[in-house]
Amino acid sequence: MIEIKDVSKDFAGKKRAIDSLNLTIPDGKIVGFLGPNGAGKSTTIKMMTGILPIDDGSITLNGHDIEKQPLQAKKIFGYVPDQPDMFLRLRGIEYLNFIGDIFDIPVDIRKEQIETLTETFNIHDALGDYIQTYSHGMRQKIIVTGVLLHDPDIWILDEPLTGLDPKSAYMLKEMMREHANKGNTVFFSSHGLEVVEQLCDEVAIIHNGKLLFYGTLDEMRKTYQSDQSLEHVFLELTNDE
Amino acid sequence: MSKTWIVMKNMLKIHYSRAGNNNSQIILLSIAGIFLFPFLFFYLGLINNAVSGLYELLEPFGQSSVIIGLLFLLLTALLFIISFVLVISSFYFAEDINSFIPLPIQPYQILLGKATVPLLYLYVTTFAIYFPVLFYFGSNSNASIVYYLLGIILFVFLPFIPFVLAAIFVMFIMRFVNIAKNKDRSKVLGGIFVLLMIILLNVVVRLNANPDEMMENFAQFIQEKDGLLQMITAAYPPALIGSKALTVAGWESLLYFLLMISISIGFIFLFIIVGQKLYLGGVLGINVGNKKNISSERLHKKLRKHPVWLSYLQKELRIIFRTPTFFMQCVVQSLFGPIFLVIILMMDSNFNSLSGTLDQFSYKQQILILFAATLFILSANATGISSISREGKSWHTNLFLPLDLKQVFLSKIAAGWTINLVSILLIAIGLIVVLDISWLLFSLWLALSFVASWFTSLMGTYLDFSHPKLHWTDEQEVFKARLIGFLALLFEFVPLGIIVVIIWNTPFVQGGIVTFVLLLLLMFIATALVHYLLQKKISNKDYQKII
Ligand SMILES: Nc1ncnc2c1ncn2[C@@H]1O[C@H](COP(=O)(O)OP(=O)(O)OP(=O)(O)O)[C@@H](O)[C@H]1O
Ligand SMILES: [Mg+2]
Numbered sequence: 047m048i049e050i051k052d053v054s055k056d057f058a059g060k061k062r063a064i065d066s067l068n069l070t071i072p073d074g075k076i077v078g079f080l081g082p083n084g085a086g087k088s089t090t091i092k093m094m095t096g097i098l099p100i101d102d103g104s105i106t107l108n109g110h111d112i113e114k115q116p117l118q119a120k121k122i123f124g125y126v127p128d129q130p131d132m133f134l135r136l137r138g139i140e141y142l143n144f145i146g147d148i149f150d151i152p153v154d155i156r157k158e159q160i161e162t163l164t165e166t167f168n169i170h171d172a173l174g175d176y177i178q179t180y181s182h183g184m185r186q187k188i189i190v191t192g193v194l195l196h197d198p199d200i201w202i203l204d205e206p207l208t209g210l211d212p213k214s215a216y217m218l219k220e221m222m223r224e225h226a227n228k229g230n231t232v233f234f235s236s237h238g239l240e241v242v243e244q245l246c247d248e249v250a251i252i253h254n255g256k257l258l259f260y261g262t263l264d265e266m267r268k269t270y271q272s273d274q275s276l277e278h279v280f281l282e283l284t285n286d287e
Numbered sequence: 288m289s290k291t292w293i294v295m296k297n298m299l300k301i302h303y304s305r306a307g308n309n310n311s312q313i314i315l316l317s318i319a320g321i322f323l324f325p326f327l328f329f330y331l332g333l334i335n336n337a338v339s340g341l342y343e344l345l346e347p348f349g350q351s352s353v354i355i356g357l358l359f360l361l362l363t364a365l366l367f368i369i370s371f372v373l374v375i376s377s378f379y380f381a382e383d384i385n386s387f388i389p390l391p392i393q394p395y396q397i398l399l400g401k402a403t404v405p406l407l408y409l410y411v412t413t414f415a416i417y418f419p420v421l422f423y424f425g426s427n428s429n430a431s432i433v434y435y436l437l438g439i440i441l442f443v444f445l446p447f448i449p450f451v452l453a454a455i456f457v458m459f460i461m462r463f464v465n466i467a468k469n470k471d472r473s474k475v476l477g478g479i480f481v482l483l484m485i486i487l488l489n490v491v492v493r494l495n496a497n498p499d500e501m502m503e504n505f506a507q508f509i510q511e512k513d514g515l516l517q518m519i520t521a522a523y524p525p526a527l528i529g530s531k532a533l534t535v536a537g538w539e540s541l542l543y544f545l546l547m548i549s550i551s552i553g554f555i556f557l558f559i560i561v562g563q564k565l566y567l568g569g570v571l572g573i574n575v576g577n578k579k580n581i582s583s584e585r586l587h588k589k590l591r592k593h594p595v596w597l598s599y600l601q602k603e604l605r606i607i608f609r610t611p612t613f614f615m616q617c618v619v620q621s622l623f624g625p626i627f628l629v630i631i632l633m634m635d636s637n638f639n640s641l642s643g644t645l646d647q648f649s650y651k652q653q654i655l656i657l658f659a660a661t662l663f664i665l666s667a668n669a670t671g672i673s674s675i676s677r678e679g680k681s682w683h684t685n686l687f688l689p690l691d692l693k694q695v696f697l698s699k700i701a702a703g704w705t706i707n708l709v710s711i712l713l714i715a716i717g718l719i720v721v722l723d724i725s726w727l728l729f730s731l732w733l734a735l736s737f738v739a740s741w742f743t744s745l746m747g748t749y750l751d752f753s754h755p756k757l758h759w760t761d762e763q764e765v766f767k768a769r770l771i772g773f774l775a776l777l778f779e780f781v782p783l784g785i786i787v788v789i790i791w792n793t794p795f796v797q798g799g800i801v802t803f804v805l806l807l808l809l810m811f812i813a814t815a816l817v818h819y820l821l822q823k824k825i826s827n828k829d830y831q832k833i834i
Binding site for chain 2: 143
């Protein structure tokens with residue numbers, strides 16, 4: 047469970063990036079995080095993961111405050127950033143071993159997990175190459191593999207499906223479903239409304255740093271008295287005029 | 288032409304762009320300025336003395352023109368050597384070229400754009416050396432306004448010839464090594480090769496300088512006016528032409544002046560023509576290569592369990608050794624200094640043994656000398672001062688992974704310490720083989736070096752943490768156009784250097800062991816102090832604020 051309480055964030059010389067955001071993401075659900083470009087999705091996620099300082103308010107992950115108990119909190123989530131360009135000068139296998147060391151995963155579990163996961167994502171043959179030679183989608187897959195390797199309770203994914211081929215996207219969606227069904231938390235941002243409609247139990251819509259809506263898709267249709275598509279509601283909600 | 292201008296402007300912008308932190312940069316610049324200001328007067332005074340002294344000595348023989356000749360020669364030699372390093376880094380290590388390739392511009396325009404940054408450095412160097420000599424010579428010889436005018440215009444053309452010579456040389460070599468598939472490796476090889484060439488050049492010049500023969504010629508050349516000038520510039524005619532433009536009278540000087548300018552412009556065209564042929568073919572298609580299929584068994588062998596600090600240290604070292612720019616800056620260039628020094632020392636002693644050179648000093652002084660020299664070499668290492676900045680846009684990985692930030696910093700400092708081992712090993716070889724010092728002195732020196740190495744890596748990391756450059760698009764930016772190298776010397780070497788001078792002159796500190804203990808104690812105190820400061824920044828969560 048992720049609890050975001052009264053969180054605000056300012057960037058120097060700009061209008062509020064996040065404005066007293068309140069959001070509780072329950073266990074056992076897939077929650078989609080929607081909003082136009084620059085709405086504050088990545089900023090929120092970066093505060094959840096301890097990358098950016100929180101100006102006001104607090105965020106807890108399964109009861110661990112990300113600012114007060116960063117190490118405990120960071121051990122229980124896996125994060126896939128929107129830019130997968132990291133550790134480029136390491137080979138895929140070295141990156142995964144590095145993650146294994148950080149999360150203290152026994153070697154035999156590493157072997158087994160890496161074998162199955164990379165076969166699933168079809169990047170097994172590239173494990174010996176530098177990540178720099180990977181395509182965008184392959185870089186994303188190696189990071190997702192790293193996350194799955196340490197099997198965290200909470201998944202936080204920033205636009206995880208952008209750049210994945212249909213089969214890999216399908217696999218990842220299946221995995222997200224499975225993970226939530228086991229009673230864990232999955233939180234991801236996306237611009238793909240169909241994906242959200244098809245996959246998410248609940249959606250959160252953010253615009254100009256403010257939460258506009260949080261709830262299930264049915265509730266959304268009820269609230270806005272619309273039997274139209276999510277696309278329609280989304281465009282209406284985030285319309286500035 | 289206007290497009291060329293745009294390309295050049297953008298190259299400069301990329302090179303000098305800084306995101307945020309302007310105030311602290313200004314403060315740092317001011318600190319640097321305050322420290323450098325007294326040096327400026329000292330420097331100008333030194334040049335004034337040298338020029339007037341030489342002038343009084345040479346003028347009676349009608350040989351004063353040799354001063355300008357020497358200026359041209361030495362300046363050209365210096366610019367030539369600097370150009371090597373600058374051309375390599377700008378032409379082959381900076382990868383900003385990829386953003387220019389798709390634009391509708393000619394290869395030569397990209398080439399000229401690439402030349403902008405190195406030329407800028409050359410002009411700064413030229414400015415600092417050429418103008419003081421020019422003006423002091425002018426005032427000593429009561430030169431006319433024409434002298435100053437021509438002198439100032441010549442300034443613009445001075446860097447061209449050495450730059451073009453160096454650039455063509457480097458492009459030839461790079462073309463040659465670039466046949467290999469692995470561009471990363473060939474870039475590093477080319478870089479090392481060129482550095483070796485600089486050393487070799489130095490050796491050749493020194494071997495050819497035969498003092499006896501020179502004295503003989505000297506007597507002969509001094510008979511005629513400007514004879515000395517002709518003698519020293521025999522190997523490099525542009526220096527003769529440039530000097531004549533400034534020292535002969537009337538129309539003749541204008542003739543030499545025009546000749547000098549035409550030659551310089553000719554060299555620019557040469558650069559464009561040769562560059563168009565050699566350059567783009569050599570840099571295009573930068574790929575890292577090294578694709579190989581590894582069998583499952585071999586993959587599994589790579590899966591091993593390490594403690595986090597070791598795993599992190601490994602990661603740091605891998606990145607440094609596999610990134611050509613990092614490897615050149617952090618490893619190769621830090622070796623260049625010691626090697627260069629040892630070779631010059633050996634040449635000067637005509638390969639006679641230097642063993643016992645240190646014996647003329649007391650034990651205390653020997654330790655102080657070795658300590659200061661080692662500290663200086665370690666302070667010049669770029670690993671510490673790039674600890675944080677090397678991460679660039681991946682710095683956030685240190686924050687979302689469950690890493691103890693204190694451990695991250697310790698591992699980074701350890702990476703700097705490990706790389707310093709190479710320098711220390713090199714110095715150790717020099718001490719044992721060349722200087723032949725005693726084992727006791729050697730052990731004391733080694734102990735001090737290990738502590739000093741930790742201190743410089745720590746201080747470098749702390750400085751980099753205070754003013755990191757994370758928003759780079761090209762690895763070069765981590766090292767260039769930043770004050771940090773200078774600050775590192777200022778904070779790592781200067782305070783302890785001053786202390787060394789004080790101890791040297793303090794009569795009641797006697798004997799090697801006492802000096803050693805004193806230095807060790809000082810290093811421990813300094814290290815503890817910086818660790819404390821670093822810890823304060825970590826507790827303050829500054830690592831989140833630098834993003
Ligand atoms: N490092 C930063 N410095 C200053 N402003 C920033 C920074 N990062 C984000 N912002 C600003 O914060 C706001 C929210 O940005 P954020 O990246 O969270 O948007 P987003 O919802 O993820 O958009 P996208 O869909 O394009 O990924 C934007 O107005 C952006 O300009
Ligand atoms: Mg985003």
